[in-house]
Amino acid sequence: MSGGQGAAVRLADLHRSYGGVPALNGLTLDVRPGELVSLLGPSGCGKTTALRILAGLETADSGQVLVGGQNLTSVPASKRDMGMVFQAYSLFPNLTALDNIAFGLRLRKVTPTERRRRAGELLELVGLGQQAAKYPHQMSGGQQQRVALARALAIQPKVLLLDEPLSALDAKVRVQLREEIRRIQTELSITTLFVTHDQEEALAISDRVGVMSQGRLEQLDVPATVYQRPATPFVAEFVGVNNALSGTVADGSVLLGPGRRLPADVVAGLPAGSAVRVLVRPADLRLGAAGTGSLSGTVVTHSFLGPVTRLTVRLAGDELVRVDTASEQAGDYPPSTEVGLSVEPAAAMIAASPPG
Amino acid sequence: MAAVTRPAARRATVAVRWMVLGLAGVFFVLPLYAMLDFSTKGVGGARDLSAWRAIPQDEELRGAIVTSMELAGLTAVLMLVLLVPTLTWVRLRLPRVQRLVEFLCLLPLIIPAIVLVVGIAPLYSWVTYVFGDTPLTLTFVYVVLVLPYAYRALDAGLAGMDLKTLSEAARSLGASWTTVMLRVVLPNLRGAVLSAALLSVALVLGEFTLASLLNFQTLQVAITLTGKRNAALAIAVSLAALVFAFVLLVVLTRLVGRRRDGAETLAPAAPTAVAA
Numbered sequence: 267m268s269g270g271q272g273a274a275v276r277l278a279d280l281h282r283s284y285g286g287v288p289a290l291n292g293l294t295l296d297v298r299p300g301e302l303v304s305l306l307g308p309s310g311c312g313k314t315t316a317l318r319i320l321a322g323l324e325t326a327d328s329g330q331v332l333v334g335g336q337n338l339t340s341v342p343a344s345k346r347d348m349g350m351v352f353q354a355y356s357l358f359p360n361l362t363a364l365d366n367i368a369f370g371l372r373l374r375k376v377t378p379t380e381r382r383r384r385a386g387e388l389l390e391l392v393g394l395g396q397q398a399a400k401y402p403h404q405m406s407g408g409q410q411q412r413v414a415l416a417r418a419l420a421i422q423p424k425v426l427l428l429d430e431p432l433s434a435l436d437a438k439v440r441v442q443l444r445e446e447i448r449r450i451q452t453e454l455s456i457t458t459l460f461v462t463h464d465q466e467e468a469l470a471i472s473d474r475v476g477v478m479s480q481g482r483l484e485q486l487d488v489p490a491t492v493y494q495r496p497a498t499p500f501v502a503e504f505v506g507v508n509n510a511l512s513g514t515v516a517d518g519s520v521l522l523g524p525g526r527r528l529p530a531d532v533v534a535g536l537p538a539g540s541a542v543r544v545l546v547r548p549a550d551l552r553l554g555a556a557g558t559g560s561l562s563g564t565v566v567t568h569s570f571l572g573p574v575t576r577l578t579v580r581l582a583g584d585e586l587v588r589v590d591t592a593s594e595q596a597g598d599y600p601p602s603t604e605v606g607l608s609v610e611p612a613a614a615m616i617a618a619s620p621p622g
Numbered sequence: 623m624a625a626v627t628r629p630a631a632r633r634a635t636v637a638v639r640w641m642v643l644g645l646a647g648v649f650f651v652l653p654l655y656a657m658l659d660f661s662t663k664g665v666g667g668a669r670d671l672s673a674w675r676a677i678p679q680d681e682e683l684r685g686a687i688v689t690s691m692e693l694a695g696l697t698a699v700l701m702l703v704l705l706v707p708t709l710t711w712v713r714l715r716l717p718r719v720q721r722l723v724e725f726l727c728l729l730p731l732i733i734p735a736i737v738l739v740v741g742i743a744p745l746y747s748w749v750t751y752v753f754g755d756t757p758l759t760l761t762f763v764y765v766v767l768v769l770p771y772a773y774r775a776l777d778a779g780l781a782g783m784d785l786k787t788l789s790e791a792a793r794s795l796g797a798s799w800t801t802v803m804l805r806v807v808l809p810n811l812r813g814a815v816l817s818a819a820l821l822s823v824a825l826v827l828g829e830f831t832l833a834s835l836l837n838f839q840t841l842q843v844a845i846t847l848t849g850k851r852n853a854a855l856a857i858a859v860s861l862a863a864l865v866f867a868f869v870l871l872v873v874l875t876r877l878v879g880r881r882r883d884g885a886e887t888l889a890p891a892a893p894t895a896v897a898a
């Protein structure tokens with residue numbers, strides 16, 4: 267296999283709307299050569315649209331697509347040399363696995379022996395050496411997506427585009443295949459854009475993760491940073507910071523309730539008395555006996571997640587929060603127990619409350 | 623429907639099935655048998671194949687058979703050339719006009735042949751001027767005539783595959799639109815193309831009204847004329863045409879059937895979960 271095919275990708279200020287409703291709203295994204303960037307975001311935020319515009323399957327209303335410094339905005343899809351793997355199974359039903367992979371090579375006038383050899387190599391690469399003669403309907407979903415990946419790689423694309431290629435597969439195959447995608451991508455050092463709405467998937471295999479919302483990029487950074495220091499409340503929520511406590515700023519700390527102070531040094535710039543939300547992961551809230559900690563409430567439900575159990579706690583102010591606690595200790599707090607909660611100050615994010 | 627498992631009930635359904643099959647068989651086979659009987663009837667109850675032997679000798683019939691075969695072939699080809707790219711394009715690029723195209727294609731069903739002829743006759747003076755006075759110009763009317771049936775067959779075929787994803791996959795691999803059509807759409811539409819073609823052939827071979835009204839000597843017109851002087855010969859040709867269409871049907875169904883084992887429709891992708 268040849269390596270080092272990476273080309274830099276630049277999406278510049280892309281706009282696209284459908285019937286007046288914007289799907290992309292000024293998306294700008296730079297991907298470095300050989301890098302795997304995940305686009306993460308909720309359904310309908312424009313991930314697929316961005317990928318399709320990059321592939322030339324959709325046209326942008328405005329903005330530019332540059333690959334390796336070359337402006338592709340008016341180049342048709344068939345001339346862009348991009349390997350794409352779709353969410354839906356997309357193998358040609360009338361061709362065997364091997365012929366599917368060889369399809370692009372055939373169009374490039376590669377000789378039959380050469381394309382059989384290369385297609386065979388790629389089948390080995392995706393671990394399906396034995397399945398060359400199988401038709402798509404004779405393969406499992408996971409196998410079909412592997413072949414689709416091999417088919418996309420066969421043309422030695424400048425960029426590899428993956429649009430939720432794993433979402434139709436069951437959890438175990440999904441984890442296995444995403445690791446394989448990462449291995450192959452690293453091996454070939456091919457610039458890759460990977461679309462998903464599964465944060466775990468994105469964080470697990472990416473060099474950088476771009477979180478999208480409503481047609482634009484909210485944050486683009488390495489997985490650890492996105493996870494630990496989400497740039498906006500939206501990103502925080504998306505990477506699992508799903509408790510929002512309301513409070514008010516009071517001289518260098520946040521007041522979560524009468525007499526309940528959260529020491530916080532990050533309230534910089536917010537005037538005393540302004541309303542804020544304290545965003546915190548379920549794992550960063552600590553359970554204790556009633557009266558301890560900075561919050562109090564009553565346990566409502568338990569849900570067992572394996573090593574941890576997630577408790578829902580109703581706070582005095584009627585807010586519900588989720589708290590993760592080690593499963594061995596969860597038994598100490600059955601439903602309707604009065605508990606105290608403390609917040610890991612370092613883990614909490616402070617966000618200005620939206621007006622109203 | 624739940625499967626019936628009790629043996630008695632099962633036997634009953636099997637019996638009903640055979641009865642239906644038997645009745646249908648009698649309904650279809652009896653006239654054919656009568657035709658065979660009539661066309662081979664000799665003097666004094668003996669069998670006589672002279673009517674069958676006369677088929678290739680009858681100049682007029684032979685010409686008509688050739689004409690009808692040519693018409694059937696031309697019609698099927700022209701229909702496919704018109705319909706396959708159009709329907710594919712509409713599905714991919716203009717889904718909004720899909721309803722309109724369907725309506726247009728089904729129109730010939732509700733327009734009586736006589737109206738069609740009255741409408742087309744003036745056009746035909748021009749058509750014959752351009753193409754000469756050959757019965758093959760009937761192809762144009764016949765394409766219109768077979769439109770509804772061919773449309774149904776092809777549309778079902780197109781609906782059965784993930785046209786959008788397949789064509790986009792092919793495009794991203796470097797295929798031009800022509801290549802998409804020839805290498806992706808057609809091979810996966812084989813069954814539908816064969817049935818559309820078969821329907822067209824069968825319709826053209828059996829068509830009488832338009833050919834007769836426009837004064838062209840096709841198989842059915844010739845049969846009618848022959849029937850007036852030699853009934854046994856006319857019946858023999860009709861039966862031969864029926865058998866031909868039947869054999870064609872069996873052969874094509876076989877071809878399609880073999881294909882079907884090889885290519886099931888695409889499995890639908892699981893719905894995208896909504897991340898909150």
Ligand SMILES: Nc1ncnc2c1ncn2[C@@H]1O[C@H](COP(=O)(O)OP(=O)(O)OP(=O)(O)O)[C@@H](O)[C@H]1O
Pocket residue numbers: 284288289307308309310311312313314315316463894
């Ligand atoms: N062909 C189209 N016609 C009309 N609206 C469209 C079309 N394609 C996308 N949209 C709209 O654009 C928005 C973005 O769609 P897109 O498919 O890019 O979302 P996504 O982030 O990929 O979502 P998902 O995770 O569900 O795949 C959506 O609101 C969608 O309804």
Ligand SMILES: [Mg+2]
Pocket residue numbers: 313314315
């Ligand atoms: Mg999508």
